Amino acid sequence: MDRNAFLKNTALLAAGSLFFRQQALAAMFGRPAGTVRMLRNNVGIFTERGGTIGFCLDRGGVLAIDSQFPDTAAHFIEEIRKQSQAPFAYLLNTHHHGDHSGGNIAFKGLAGKVLAHQNAAANMRAVAEKAKTLEKQLLPDTTFDRKTRIRLGDEKLRGHYFGAAHTNGDAVYHFRKANIAHVGDLVFNRRHPFVDRAYGANMTHWIEVLNDIHKEFDNDTLFIFGHAAEGYEVTGSRADVLAFRDYLQRVLDFTRQEIAAGRTKEEFLKNTAIPGVTEWKGDGIVRPLTAAWDELTAGK
Ligand SMILES: [Zn+2]
Ligand SMILES: [Zn+2]
Structure with missing residues (x-):
């Protein structure tokens, strides 16, 4: 081996061993390293554990949407700091759930403004008060009702609220x-x-919200989703939004039929499939079935 080839191989080995060392460290701490993916312009996503984090990098400031958990939020901040030293101008929350807002605390003293829909902010406070963890939560300092606008350098962001769906405080940020x-x-x-349902979810209205989202945006809009099944992307198109709307409709239709057929709730919850639904599989079917049953039988 000549000297140049030797140096090249040594460099490759060193780079390789660093990579493997990082993988080994990640495995040791029981986590895969978080992943950053740029989508368009200066907008990207971070995925590790919990709801997908969206972000926008601008020379004047960084904007983040959702914060996962305290440990993964710290990893996210670490990744962003590799690309930008600009201050975190905004932290936005899509809703109050812990896998989207639990990491807010990592932005304490870093985020200029923390913003959410007014119901999401109230829910965050209620959950933290109930669990006596208020000091571990960074609550929104700014809220909105129907619409809000944010400017970050060249990018203009709009926040929308379409009403009750997954909770009573789900925001869409465009x-x-x-x-x-x-x-x-x-x-x-x-x-x-x-x-x-404890925090205002409504499956019937969720379908309306998805119709409103379909109307508001266009075929070029790229969507970021909170979660995806194994093997599916956390980004997608309007067609994916409609596919989920149709899924919810089938869950409700099926539940209505089963109620009309005189089933008990216990019998109904034994179902392992929903007629006409092929792409939504695996664990967790009992969650939408329970919610649909409770919603359709409420007050009866
Ligand atoms: Zn979530
Ligand atoms: Zn959620």
Whole structure:
């Protein structure tokens, strides 16, 4: 081996061993390293554990949407710091759930403004008060009702609220220039959803919300979803939004039929499939079935 080839191989080995060392460290701490993926312009996503984090990098500031958990939020901040030293101008929450807002605390003293829909902010406070963990939560300092606008350098962001769906406080954030919409848990891509009836979820209205989202955006809009099933993307198109709408409709139709057929709730919850639904499989079917049953039998 000549000297140049030797040096090259040594460099490769060193790079390789660093990579393997990182993998080994990640495995030792029981986590895969978080992944950053740029989507369009200066907008990207971070995935590790919990709801997908969206972000926008601008020379003047960084904007983040959702925060996962305290440990993964710290990894996210670490990754962003490799690309930008700009201050975190905004932290936005799509809704109050812990896998989307539990990491807010990692932005304490870092985020200029923390924003969410007014119901999401109230829910965050209620959950933290109940669990006596208020000091571990960074609550929104700014809220909105129907619409809000944010400017970050060249990018213009709009926040929308379409009413009760996955909770009673689900916001959609749209990067207008990049034409990317973060819909949080309003879409579970090919995965059975959580339906938080205790915090105002409504499956019937969720379908209306998905119709409104379809109307508001266009075929070029790239969507960021909170969650996807194994083997599916946490990003997608309007067609994926409609596929999830049709899934919810089938869950409700099936539940209505079963109630009309005189089934008991216990019998109904033994179902392992929903007629006409082929892409939503695996664990968690009992969650939408329970929610649909409770919603359709409420007050009866
Ligand atoms: Zn979630
Ligand atoms: Zn959620």
